Amino acid sequence: MANPTADLAAELRAALSGHARFDPGTRALYSTDASNYRQVPTGVVFPRDEDDVAATVAIARRHGVPVTTRGAGTSIAGNAIGTGLVLDFARHLDRVLDVDPDRRLARVQPGVVLDSLRSAVAGHGLTFGPDPSTHSRCTLGGMIGNNSCGTHSVAWGKTVDNVHSLDVLLSDGTRLEVGATSPEELDALCAREDRVGQLHRDLRALRDDVGDLVRRSFPRLARRVSGYNLDQLLPEHGFHLARALVGTEGSCAVVLGATVELVPSPAxxxxxxxxxxxxxxxxxxxxxxxxxxxxxxxxxxxxxxxxxxxxxxxxxxxxxxxxxxxxxxxxxxxxxxxxxxxxxxxxxxxxxxxxxxxxxxxxxxxxxxxxxxxEGSGYSTRMAGSERWSGWEDAAVPPEQLGAYLREFDALLARFGRRGVTYGHYGDGCIHVRIDFDLLTRPGTAEYRSFLEAAADLVVAHGGSISGEHGDGQARSALLSRMYPPEVVRAFERFKTAFDPDGLLNPGQVVHPRPVDADVRPLVAPARIPTRTTLALHADSGDLAAATRRCVGMGKCLNTTGGVMCPSYRVTREEKHSTRGRAHLLFEMLASRVIEGGWRSPEVREALDLCLSCKGCKSDCPVDVDMATYKAEFLHQHYRHRPRPAAHYSMGFLPLWLQLGKHAPGLVNRVFSGPLAPVLKRLGGIDARRSVPPLAPQTLQAWWSARTPRTGTTARVVLFPDTFTNHFDPHIGRDAVTALEALGHAVEVPRSPVCCGLTWHSTGQLGTARRVVRRTARLLRPQLDRGMPVVGLEPSCTAFLRHDALELAPDDLDVAALAAATRTFAEWVEPTRERWQRPAQDRQALVQVHCHQHADLGFTADRATLDATGTRARVLDAGCCGLAGNFGFERGHHEVSVACAEKGLLPAVRAAEPGTDVVADGFSCRTQLRQTAGVEPVHLATLVARALTED
Ligand SMILES: Cc1cc2nc3c(=O)[nH]c(=O)nc-3n(C[C@H](O)[C@H](O)[C@H](O)COP(=O)(O)OP(=O)(O)OC[C@H]3O[C@@H](n4cnc5c(N)ncnc54)[C@H](O)[C@@H]3O)c2cc1C
Ligand code: SF4
Ligand code: SF4
The missing domain is CATH 3.30.70.2190 (Alpha-Beta Plaits)
Structure with a gap:
């Protein structure tokens, strides 16, 4: 029997220069946007050019498969999902084509990110006025689709006010340029015999029939986003077809290109x-x-x-x-x-x-x-211990009604026994709120629907619009009949039919809606496999399902600059390599509908393979999605009772191998730099292009044992000899001892092997990781009992002892005591800096903050300590170094690892003035710099030791 999807896929693959994907992983990734809804597409197309788009629409039409257009997928109302083909414009059609500063116009492809457009025109003192909070990843196509706007709408309006003309494709393959149309042009267009003539005749007739009704019944407020912009067909708006198409949410035409108007940006x-x-x-x-x-x-x-x-x-x-x-x-x-x-x-x-x-x-x-x-909407998603949802998120009322509306809205919330915090675009009367609906049960979603209906009525009573910003999507299209009279709703249907008579484009948006309580993601795709985790997952009470629901799809992890999250996406630009993609795949894995195989899922393993466990998301995601933790759990479950990749044995067990290697470091170094090295690396799953870092001739512990400790005056402190400092960079440990002793502390370095367990944890060997950290905590118990702090030098180990260990061994009192006693080197020395700080010197430094410092430990004390050493430090915002523990060494990761470093760190280091110190506290960062830039970075402890001992 013929397989329609296979035929569709084959035709598309033959016709496109871009690619089309129909695999379960891709379909799962595109089954939601930033909304509460889930619709699993048949496949996803990544067009390379306009011809690909036209071919896709033609093939979809032949097969009777609907087409949903998509930019960054940050829609909050379910505007960018559908069951047919999804056309992803963000991947390839993302260029600014032309800027005309004199006419203040820019021509763009639909997938261009707003911030890219803003950067391209900033040099002319111009900007694009509408500015959603998602400006760093939302696309112009998506903004046009949703009629987006932002904080500056009081000055520059919505997208509709800033679109000049559009190059559009209709579902029957007709392509036309639309914009303002003078009466003469309209007559000429209507006189044409072709599809363009038909379209203009239909729209003119619609305007003539409902023009007065539109004038009477459209609410008068700046933030009317709900419904189609029929007002733009009126003569007073110049029969502006481009603007009438703004806000149609991909349901009338596909935007292939746009000419947008720019505004002067105040200096x-x-x-x-x-x-x-x-x-x-x-x-x-x-x-x-x-x-x-x-x-x-x-x-x-x-x-x-x-x-x-x-x-x-x-x-x-x-x-x-x-x-x-x-x-x-x-x-x-x-x-x-x-x-x-x-x-x-x-x-x-x-x-x-x-x-x-x-x-x-x-x-x-x-x-x-x-x-x-x-970041308000992200923050407000998890408040006071509750999960909060979008759905009623962007209603607008005339500003003079705002106070009254808010009072009544809060009363409505109270009547439903729901909580939500309001904030937003007060100047235009548009209010955001995330509400603790119960979307996990049928009664809960029924109540969700009742709430939306009551809230819609309240807004309408205040002369408002049920969407003032995000568009209608599935959350509001079914409510439009409460806002507009039936004749207007019918006029919307006529408008849609004029463009897309067969209903091929993004069906269900604005007209012919699906119910607001259908397709609710957590309800229709609840977990079907056990979701309890081995790790404590304190933030989500040990439930991975709740953890995956944290990701609300806002797409901050698609940012390509600033912060750390998400280095792998920054390199591959693949949805599955973003934090969002991974969270969605884990959600779908638990749901076991599209992604099958549960914890053994190859799709999830593949998506997590390029997760660097950098923890960038843990701090940068406004909802605290913590993918490094979920990855450790996944790997644990995935490989349970099964052979693991070689790297898990070679690098996961690294602390153990190093305990053996320390007896003959010279020999080990010779072997790993000699003819056997390629074979050993291959056996160990290590990329051939990586050199194995050489072991130091003497470990920190061996040096310590051979030395007579000095007695201090102010405190006793344990210096934690982490695996990396101990075996590879013991000079840093020695510098730390020098610095601490110079400050009058009596230092103690444990003589037995201690380890936090990080390498086993990051390779998902949780049982061993737990045993290792417990053993370490027990060993240090006497010092902990004496109230001694444990100072760590390696950020990843220090962060592990302080945070991850508690997830791994939540009930272990020794581990808890160790976590509470753990300090970073900077935290320990910084409070004393007034006693020893040096005046600013000529010494310059570039500082690479380790990702786990960024995520878990913080950098405030480090910054102050750096200042105290007299160093003129420039702290880079360069993201992850790309090595990230075992990640950059593993076979198959080398390109991504180096590409991560090339995103910021390496160019900054190359551009630094000669003689500039590069400060990197993380062993991974130092190794990446040594191996790719040929520089020898220094640790903060070394700078402090220098400052304290130099004169
Ligand atoms: C945390 C958060 C904050 C937000 N803040 C704001 C805000 O301040 N202001 C605001 O207005 N919105 C905001 N939004 C909503 C959303 O980010 C914007 O609507 C954004 O402009 C959507 O862009 P996108 O590229 O993600 O589009 P998508 O979500 O991918 O698509 C949006 C719509 O456009 C259609 N579309 C996409 N490309 C095309 C095309 N080529 N042709 C035709 N139709 C197309 C889609 O079918 C869909 O209906 C926010 C969302 C989140 C999650
Ligand atoms: S992972 Fe965080 S930043 Fe990324 S989409 Fe999900 S909630 Fe947003
Ligand atoms: S841990 Fe790092 S690489 Fe992994 S998803 Fe989070 S930000 Fe991305």
């Missing part, structure tokens, strides 16, 4: 932060603030700030807020700082005594405050 900005007693008081003042020329008026609530305080007490944004329990961030701009400040002063004057205020002009401070606001 200087100021941010006035106004503090109020509560959110209602803040909302009530919004009308007073509008009309004062602000670029943005955003609301922030105390509950969100409390989450930031809990997650990151050192957040630089916290001290920048004035008093209050609710804040408005009001941005003003000008040609120079004086103008921006003057505009801010006008805001402050207008507010008088009604609010506390602080005006910020330092760009770093302003950025820190915007960061809290941008």
């Amino acid at each position: 200087a900005r100021a941010l006035t932060v106004l503090g109020f007693s509560d959110t209602y008081a803040a909302a009530d003042e919004v009308p007073r603030l509008r009309g004062l020329g602000a670029l943005a008026i955003e609301g922030l609530s105390a509950e969100l700030v409390d989450v930031v305080r809990l997650r990151n007490p050192a957040s630089p944004a916290l001290p920048l807020l004035p008093g209050g329990r609710s804040w408005l961030l009001v941005e003003t701009g000008g040609a120079d700082l004086g103008e921006a400040q003057a505009a801010a002063d006008a805001i402050v004057r207008a507010m008088g005594e009604r609010a506390e205020h602080v005006v910020h002009t330092d760009p770093a401070r302003i950025a820190a405050l915007w960061k809290i606001r941008e």
